[in-house]
Amino acid sequence: MAMLIFSRTPTVTDRRRSVSLTPVRSSSPPTVRFSTLNTVASSNGVKTTGAAVIWYKSDLRVDDHPALFAASKHSTVVPLYVFDHRILRDFNEEFFELLLFAVKDLRDSLKDLGSNLMIRFGKTESVIQDLVKEVRAANVYTQEEVEYDSRLVIDKVRENLGDVFFEKDFPKVSLWSTPFYDIKNMMDLPLSYDEFQRLKLPVLSPLSAPNLPGVVPDLEWGPLPTLNDLKEFMDESPYKLKDSWSLIKNTSAEYVLQNDRILMSGGVANSQGSLNSVASQIKKKKLKKSAFITKQGNFVGGGTSDVLNALAAYLKYFEGTARDDWQELHERLRNAETREGASFGILFGPVLQLGVVSRRRVYNEAIKYEKDRNGGFLSPFGYSCFTIASVADHVCSREWYHILASRSQVDSTERYSTRYWRWKGHLIQYAVMGGEGPAILLVHGFGAFLEHYRDNITDIVEGGNRVWAITLVGFGRSEKPNVVYTELMWAELLRNFIIDVVGEPVHLVGNSFGGYFVSIVAGLWPALAKSVVLLNSAGHYIPGYSSVPPSKERKTTGIAWLGARGLSFYLRLSFRNLVKRCYPTKTDRADKGLLNEMSYDPGVLVVLESIFTFDPSIPLNYLLKGFKRKVLIIQGMKDPISDSKTKVTVVKKHFKEIAIKELDAGHCPHDELPEEVNSIIREWVINIESEPEILKQTAKDGSRIAAT
Numbered sequence: 158m159a160m161l162i163f164s165r166t167p168t169v170t171d172r173r174r175s176v177s178l179t180p181v182r183s184s185s186p187p188t189v190r191f192s193t194l195n196t197v198a199s200s201n202g203v204k205t206t207g208a209a210v211i212w213y214k215s216d217l218r219v220d221d222h223p224a225l226f227a228a229s230k231h232s233t234v235v236p237l238y239v240f241d242h243r244i245l246r247d248f249n250e251e252f253f254e255l256l257l258f259a260v261k262d263l264r265d266s267l268k269d270l271g272s273n274l275m276i277r278f279g280k281t282e283s284v285i286q287d288l289v290k291e292v293r294a295a296n297v298y299t300q301e302e303v304e305y306d307s308r309l310v311i312d313k314v315r316e317n318l319g320d321v322f323f324e325k326d327f328p329k330v331s332l333w334s335t336p337f338y339d340i341k342n343m344m345d346l347p348l349s350y351d352e353f354q355r356l357k358l359p360v361l362s363p364l365s366a367p368n369l370p371g372v373v374p375d376l377e378w379g380p381l382p383t384l385n386d387l388k389e390f391m392d393e394s395p396y397k398l399k400d401s402w403s404l405i406k407n408t409s410a411e412y413v414l415q416n417d418r419i420l421m422s423g424g425v426a427n428s429q430g431s432l433n434s435v436a437s438q439i440k441k442k443k444l445k446k447s448a449f450i451t452k453q454g455n456f457v458g459g460g461t462s463d464v465l466n467a468l469a470a471y472l473k474y475f476e477g478t479a480r481d482d483w484q485e486l487h488e489r490l491r492n493a494e495t496r497e498g499a500s501f502g503i504l505f506g507p508v509l510q511l512g513v514v515s516r517r518r519v520y521n522e523a524i525k526y527e528k529d530r531n532g533g534f535l536s537p538f539g540y541s542c543f544t545i546a547s548v549a550d551h552v553c554s555r556e557w558y559h560i561l562a563s564r565s566q567v568d569s570t571e572r573y574s575t576r577y578w579r580w581k582g583h584l585i586q587y588a589v590m591g592g593e594g595p596a597i598l599l600v601h602g603f604g605a606f607l608e609h610y611r612d613n614i615t616d617i618v619e620g621g622n623r624v625w626a627i628t629l630v631g632f633g634r635s636e637k638p639n640v641v642y643t644e645l646m647w648a649e650l651l652r653n654f655i656i657d658v659v660g661e662p663v664h665l666v667g668n669s670f671g672g673y674f675v676s677i678v679a680g681l682w683p684a685l686a687k688s689v690v691l692l693n694s695a696g697h698y699i700p701g702y703s704s705v706p707p708s709k710e711r712k713t714t715g716i717a718w719l720g721a722r723g724l725s726f727y728l729r730l731s732f733r734n735l736v737k738r739c740y741p742t743k744t745d746r747a748d749k750g751l752l753n754e755m756s757y758d759p760g761v762l763v764v765l766e767s768i769f770t771f772d773p774s775i776p777l778n779y780l781l782k783g784f785k786r787k788v789l790i791i792q793g794m795k796d797p798i799s800d801s802k803t804k805v806t807v808v809k810k811h812f813k814e815i816a817i818k819e820l821d822a823g824h825c826p827h828d829e830l831p832e833e834v835n836s837i838i839r840e841w842v843i844n845i846e847s848e849p850e851i852l853k854q855t856a857k858d859g860s861r862i863a864a865t
Contacts, residue, residue, distance in 0.1 A: 212299040213299075222366070223364065233373055235376070244281075246396045259458070262460025272369040281313070285297060285317070298331045298333060335516070336556075337360050362517075401684065414708065444482055456504060460513065465522065496640070498639050499639045507582065523552075554637070554760055559584070576589070585636070589623070589624065595623070597617060601628070602695075617839060631760070643772070652678055669695055675689060686784070688845045700811040711772075720766070724765050725765055739796075740822075778811075789815075792820065795823050
């Protein structure tokens with residue numbers, strides 16, 4: 158189920174991003190890690206000779222910034238922000254606007270502290286190497302990251318500094334964090350959220366900004382770019398998507414389906430890339446002190462004080478106000494409340510991602526307001542209003558998933574390693590293995606995660622393939638945000654993963670609900686898929702089906718809310734037996750490694766609600782109609798969840814172009830009979846990949862015959 162978490166994840170090597178996290182060479186500068194407590198202690202001493210560089214990335218603030226405290230003990234401090242293609246590659250135009258406002262505010266705030274912000278464009282490792290040489294910096298302070306791309310950039314910086322040596326030592330790379338909790342050793346933390354909560358760790362207090370040494374003379378600090386400057390810079394990016402893929406990425410699933418409905422009714426398809434673009438084109442009157450500073454005005458933006466003002470307005474929603482800017486935020490709150498508590502993540506998510514405010518500062522403000530409402534006390538029965546609960550739950554949830562991701566980066570006991578990618582602000586866990594060959598993407602079912610392919614990845618790779626496995630948002634160690642989950646949302650996640658991470662068309666493999674998700678991807682964006690393999694997939698086959706059902710609004714109902722909580726209670730009691738039923742021929746495969754890692758993480762109940770609104774009304778044969786002879790069904794015939802015999806009979810009778818392999822297995826044939834399934838998938842990929850060569854050779858032979 159969605160609460161499952163394995164203790165192991167596959168070793169990875171990405172073809173497109175083949176540089177692994179490079180071990181620190183003997184000649185490379187040492188890496189130092191620190192957080193709040195030892196930072197404050199170390200800053201209370203005598204000034205240290207030598208300069209320090211503070212490299213800003215997603216921590217664009219002076220408030221609650223441990224690196225500023227650590228750097229303040231140096232005689233010289235040079236704050237730096239680098240516009241780097243690799244770090245900005247997934248930002249859209251509105252995010253660029255938010256970034257520029259945040260960088261401008263950061264520069265102004267640093268000037269108020271007696272310093273400045275250096276702004277540069279290019280490869281961060283080269284910029285920092287040159288700067289370190291220029292100011293003879295002893296330390297480079299930067300925030301520790303969990304996203305794979307950002308970690309690669311940090312590693313490059315460390316590697317380049319290995320070529321810089323001052324008298325007795327290399328410059329040190331100091332990685333810092335702003336933890337919620339006083340964690341002595343990350344590896345001592347339990348992986349179960351239930352057990353973690355029992356520790357009752359207190360939340361650390363945020364830090365105020367320290368005084369900094371004065372501005373270094375004779376340094377070129379660089380101008381703040383305009384939005385057009387930044388767009389021109391990104392147009393030169395080697396990571397820029399080709400136009401066709403950019404269009405695919407920016408076209409919503411609902412828009413594609415809407416166009417299909419129009420075409421079937423004899424109309425003309427809309428040429429716009431997204432239905433949402435219509436709403437974004439509506440002109441909105443801007444308030445002078447609006448918290449929504451971008452052209453589209455979808456998110457709260459600005460500097461730290463602006464965001465904290467907007468946070469105060471959000472928290473005090475029920476108090477009413479005469480202020481125009483607060484009234485505007487209250488209206489946006491109501492519009493963004495797609496489900497209870499979702500509005501905070503929607504409105505404030507981007508500025509949290511940019512680090513304009515820290516998560517613990519936000520939490521501290523929410524708790525302070527709660528105490529003000531309750532005469533200085535916190536009730537043991539929950540928060541006094543939904544806005545406080547929304548804020549506290551959001552930042553605590555994000556902190557938990559950040560802890561899980563951070564721990565996976567340092568856990569040397571794991572047999573496998575994992576990576577993290579950010580999608581719509583949410584951390585998504587994935588693994589990749591293999592150096593060459595066709596690309597294959599493995600997608601798990603509802604309640605599972607990438608480790609459900611624990612005995613498939615390596616074996617398929619050894620057949621000469623490259624394999625990616627993803628943990629979908631809402632499951633495993635990927636984040637479980639407070640959003641409305643739909644099959645189209647999960648399909649869009651997979652679409653973006655193929656484009657942004659894999660970077661080429663893939664053979665899609667999906668189990669259960671994952672099979673339905675990959676079918677949507679193949680049906681709506683066929684350029685991303687080479688073939689489709691369905692392992693006891695959800696969904697139906699309906700002969701003669703030729704229409705797209707009308708879209709319907711998805712929102713949480715009372716039935717879904719109650720059903721999710723009832724289902725959660727039932728799963729706690731019956732989960733082990735349910736899993737074993739899915740492995741009818743080899744019940745031992747439902748082992749302790751599968752069963753003992755059940756964890757009710759933050760957000761699980763929200764994900765469970767989607768079971769009651771899941772809509773598989775578009776048949777699989779309609780979605781896959783463009784993939785003749787490129788669809789393989791691997792069906793466990795003893796599936797206790799679906800009627801395998803009926804499904805196979807319908808496919809054999811009406812869809813002869815679909816290949817079928819029947820196995821003596823249950824709902825998860827890939828995990829119950831991994832050797833057999835791996836062999837089938839390897840052979841299938843070889844045949845699909847060889848088809849173009851066979852057709853090409855046939856055409857050549859035909860030309861020769863015609864010539865004679």
